[in-house]
Amino acid sequence: MVVRVQTADFDVGAELTAFTAGRTDIGAVVTFTGLVRGEANGRELRCMTLEHYPGMTEAELQRIDAEAHRRWPLQSSLIVHRIGTLHPGDNIVLVMAASPHRLVAFEAAAFLMDYLKSKAPFWKKEVAVDGTGSWVDARDSDADALGRWS
Amino acid sequence: MVVRVQTADFDVGAELTAFTAGRTDIGAVVTFTGLVRGEANGRELRCMTLEHYPGMTEAELQRIDAEAHRRWPLQSSLIVHRIGTLHPGDNIVLVMAASPHRLVAFEAAAFLMDYLKSKAPFWKKEVAVDGTGSWVDARDSDADALGRWS
Amino acid sequence: MTVKFLYFAWVREKIGAAEEHVVLPVDVRTVADVLAWQATRGDTYAAVFTAAGIIRVAVDQAHAQPAASIGGAREIAFFPPVTGG
Amino acid sequence: MTVKFLYFAWVREKIGAAEEHVVLPVDVRTVADVLAWQATRGDTYAAVFTAAGIIRVAVDQAHAQPAASIGGAREIAFFPPVTGG
Numbered sequence: 001m002v003v004r005v006q007t008a009d010f011d012v013g014a015e016l017t018a019f020t021a022g023r024t025d026i027g028a029v030v031t032f033t034g035l036v037r038g039e040a041n042g043r044e045l046r047c048m049t050l051e052h053y054p055g056m057t058e059a060e061l062q063r064i065d066a067e068a069h070r071r072w073p074l075q076s077s078l079i080v081h082r083i084g085t086l087h088p089g090d091n092i093v094l095v096m097a098a099s100p101h102r103l104v105a106f107e108a109a110a111f112l113m114d115y116l117k118s119k120a121p122f123w124k125k126e127v128a129v130d131g132t133g134s135w136v137d138a139r140d141s142d143a144d145a146l147g148r149w150s
Numbered sequence: 151m152v153v154r155v156q157t158a159d160f161d162v163g164a165e166l167t168a169f170t171a172g173r174t175d176i177g178a179v180v181t182f183t184g185l186v187r188g189e190a191n192g193r194e195l196r197c198m199t200l201e202h203y204p205g206m207t208e209a210e211l212q213r214i215d216a217e218a219h220r221r222w223p224l225q226s227s228l229i230v231h232r233i234g235t236l237h238p239g240d241n242i243v244l245v246m247a248a249s250p251h252r253l254v255a256f257e258a259a260a261f262l263m264d265y266l267k268s269k270a271p272f273w274k275k276e277v278a279v280d281g282t283g284s285w286v287d288a289r290d291s292d293a294d295a296l297g298r299w300s
Numbered sequence: 301m302t303v304k305f306l307y308f309a310w311v312r313e314k315i316g317a318a319e320e321h322v323v324l325p326v327d328v329r330t331v332a333d334v335l336a337w338q339a340t341r342g343d344t345y346a347a348v349f350t351a352a353g354i355i356r357v358a359v360d361q362a363h364a365q366p367a368a369s370i371g372g373a374r375e376i377a378f379f380p381p382v383t384g385g
Numbered sequence: 386m387t388v389k390f391l392y393f394a395w396v397r398e399k400i401g402a403a404e405e406h407v408v409l410p411v412d413v414r415t416v417a418d419v420l421a422w423q424a425t426r427g428d429t430y431a432a433v434f435t436a437a438g439i440i441r442v443a444v445d446q447a448h449a450q451p452a453a454s455i456g457g458a459r460e461i462a463f464f465p466p467v468t469g470g
Contacts, residue, residue: 013164016162020185020239024188024238024239025187025188025189026185027184027185028182029183031162031180032179032180033179034252035170035178036174037177038175039174039175050384052384053361056361060363088174089172089174092385101291103295105182106182109256117384117385118382119363120384121308121377121382122384123308123309123382123383124383125309137381137383138381145253184470201394203391203446203462205446206443206446209446209447210447243470263470269448269467271393271467272467272469273393273464273467273468288465289468
C-alpha cells in the first residue's frame with residue numbers, strides 16, 4: 001500500500017519495524033531485497049545507473065500493488081525502488097508483503113517482484129571496470145516468471 | 151548455513167546486514183519473518199510459550215538447511231527460531247535465503263519455512279486473556295505445503 | 301494534434317533527445333501507426349523504429365499495445381523492454 | 386537395554402514427566418513396538434499412547450517411522466505433531 005522511488009538507500013530493519021508497528025494481526029512478512037551484483041555476463045562491474053520514467057513509475061507500481069491486493073488478502077505491502085548510480089553490493093529494490101499466513105505473503109511478494117521486473121519503467125545501464133557502458137537486456141526468464149500469474 | 155535457537159529477540163536489519171556484508175555476488179535475498187498474532191481461533195491471546203527439543207531442534211534445522219542447499223544453488227541461508235514466552239506482535243522465526251537470482255531465493259525460503267513447520271521439534275502453547283492454556287494443533291495446510299516439495 | 305514524445309534508455313541515447321513536441325498527422329491513430337510514422341522521420345529514427353517489436357510504448361503513462369488508440373493522448377513514451385528490480 | 390525416554394508438549398503434561406529411564410523388554414524392536422509397549426504401562430500411558438497415529442517418535446534425535454528399528458537407541462522422544470514457525 002506504500003510505493004516509493006528514491007535515490008537514497010533504504011534501511012530494511014527500519015522499514016520492517018514501521019511495517020508491523022503497533023499491529024498484532026500480522027502473522028507473516030515476506031521481504032525481498034534486490035542487490036547490485038559485482039559481475040554481469042562475465043564482466044566485472046564498476047557501477048550501474050538506474051533510469052526511470054517519473055510519474056509513470058509511481059503509477060505503474062501503484063497498479064501492480066493494487067493488483068496484488070486484489071488477488072490476495074494482504075494486510076500490508078511496500079515497494080521501494082532506488083534510481084541513480086549504484087555500486088556492487090548496494091540495495092536496488094525492497095518489497096514486503098504481510099498477511100496472517102505465510103503462503104499468501106510468499107506468493108504476493110513473488111508476484112510483486114515478477115510484475116515490477118516486467119512492467120515498472122526502470123532501465124539499468126551497467127558500467128564495467130574498463131569504463132564501457134551497456135544497457136541491460138530484458139531477460140526471457142522474467143517474461144516466463146510473469147506467465148505464472150496469468 | 152547458520153541455524154540458531156534463542157530466547158532473545160532478533161534484529162532483522164542487523165541480521166540482513168551481516169548476511170550480505172562484504173559480498174557483491176548476492177543478487178537476491180528473501181527474508182521471512184513470523185510474528186505472534188493477537189488472536190487465535192477467535193480467542194484473544196495473552197501470550198504463547200514455545201517449547202522445543204534441545205539438541206534435536208538444532209540437528210533438524212541443520213538437516214532442513216542442508217536439504218535446501220542440496221536442492222538449490224544458495225549462496226547463504228539463515229534460520230533463527232525463538233523459544234520461551236512470547237507476546238502478540240513479537241517475532242517468532244526468521245528465515246533468509248540468498249542467491250544470484252530471485253526465483254531460487256523465493257523457493258528456498260518457502261521450502262525452509264514449510265519444512266521447519268512440519269519437521270522442527272517446536273510446540274506452541276497459547277494462553278488466552280482469560281488465562282486458559284491450550285496446545286496448538288498441527289494444521290493440515292502445513293502438511294499440504296510440505297507436499298509441494300516431494 | 302501536438303503531442304509530447306518521451307524517450308528512455310538506449311532509445312533516448314540513439315534519438316539524441318529525452319523529449320520532443322510533435323505535431324502528428326491526422327491519420328496516425330494507433331500505437332502501431334505512431335511507431336510506423338516515427339520510422340519515416342529520417343535515418344536516426346528509422347534505425348531505432350524499423351526494428352519492429354522491440355520498442356515499447358506508453359500512452360499517457362500507461363503501457364499500450366500496438367492496436368491501442370492514441371486519440372487525445374498528451375504524452376507518448378518510447379522505450380526498450382524494462383529492466384528494473 | 387536401558388533407554389532415556391523424553392516427553393514434550395501435551396504428552397509431557399499428561400505423562401507428568403519430561404524424562405524417564407526405562408529398561409525395554411528384548412522383544413521391543415521397532416518404533417511401533419515401543420508405542421504399543423508404552424500403552425501397556427498403566428492408565429495414564431494407555432490414555433496417551435492408545436490413540437495410535439497421533440504420537441510422533443524421534444530416535445536419537447531424528448524423526449523415526451513406525452517400522453524403524455530402535456536397536457541400540459540411547460534416547461527415544463515422544464511428542465505431538467510439531468507446531469513451530
